Amino acid sequence: MKKSYNVESTFNDMRIDRWIRNNLGNIPQGLIEKSLRSGKIKLNNKKIKSSKKVKTSDTIELFNFEYTETILQKKIKFVPSEEIIKENEDLIIDNNDDFIVLNKSSGISVQGGTKSKKNLVDIFARSDIFQNTKPFSVHRLDKDTSGVFIMAKHREAAQLLTSLFRLRKVHKTYLAICHGELQKDEGEWNDDLTRYDNDKEIIEKARTTYKVLDKNSICSLVEMKPITGRKHQLRKQLYAVGSPIYGDQKYKFSNSDKAINKNLMLHSYQIKFMIKGKKYTYTALLPEYFKKLLKTKRLRFPSS
Structure with a gap:
């Protein structure tokens, strides 16, 4: 049995595994990977990996792929x-x-x-x-x-x-506590960030505006507004300027703060967007561990 689906414009440039979950149900990642490898799910009649991005008018084909809520309960x-x-x-x-x-x-x-x-x-x-x-x-x-x-x-x-x-019409604001002092109190980072898909090197443009809200000789509290949305973008960019985020166990210079900071000090503080002329703004209060480190490091944030 074969089923075919055409990719709509709203899903252009989305990973195929994410397209599947958005359109076919909350299917476990392992089942998607297995079905792609076996050819039960194809893109334009070709076998592809889960990281492949779909384009408008692409055809996604399912071959003898039956998926029900019963299967879901067994797989999760x-x-x-x-x-x-x-x-x-x-x-x-x-x-x-x-x-x-x-x-x-x-x-x-x-x-x-x-x-x-x-x-x-x-x-x-x-x-x-x-x-x-x-x-x-x-x-x-x-x-x-x-x-x-x-x-x-x-x-x-x-x-x-x-x-x-x-379309970058959602405006996000992040807060981070990072090591050291940034050279400039505000500005924009424009970087070529490298990531790997299996053994393939992929270089992506990354842009973020930032502002230092408070700092001392040891650390800084930074407000960041990403323009692009690359994987680990803010963590990589702060690491690149020599100020990795406290608690980051991937992008770091040493293990010196591992025992003290078990949490990553990166917080998605606010999101703004507009739908049909109506403005939406949502703000998330800081976690207690974040506020505790602010106090310990003598950094000030007006709403903490």
Whole structure:
């Protein structure tokens, strides 16, 4: 049995594994990977990897690929308890007919993957909030980054929000506590960031405006507004200027602060966007560990 789907413009330049979850259901990453390798899922009649990005009018073909909620329950290794669901529901900033906004905790993934058993999409799939629908992930936030995160409640909202993020019409503000003093108190970083897809080197342009809110000879509190949305963009850029973020165990110079700072001191503080002429602004309060380090390092933030 064969099924075919044409990629709509709102999903242009999206990874195929993400397209599958947005359009076919909350399918575990492992099952997607296996189906792509075996040829049960093809792009334009060709086998491809999960990292391949789809383009408008591409054809995604499914061959003898049957997927139901019963299969979902068998494939998901982690089934969230009621306590975990309630814990995350308590972090809701807004809950409307189209989407929910969370103050995401550090240490929890946004959606499932090969190394993520506990994630927000699976947790909220069992929540009463999504009783007659399902959560759609519309943007990314690193597992160890806290702060504002949005999940759509239905496909139309997911397509709209995904499009806003892709067109850079969602304005994000991050806060970070980093080592040392930055040379300039404000400016813009323009970098060529390198990442690897298997053994292939990929170089991407990355732009971020920044402003130092407070600093001393030891550390700085930095406000950052990314213009592009590259993987680990802010963490890489601060590392590149010689001021890695406290608690970052990937982009760092030494292990000196590992025992003291178990959390990554990067927080998605605010998101702004507009839908049909209506302005939306969401702000996520700082985590207690973030405020504690501000106090310890004698850094001031007006709202902390």
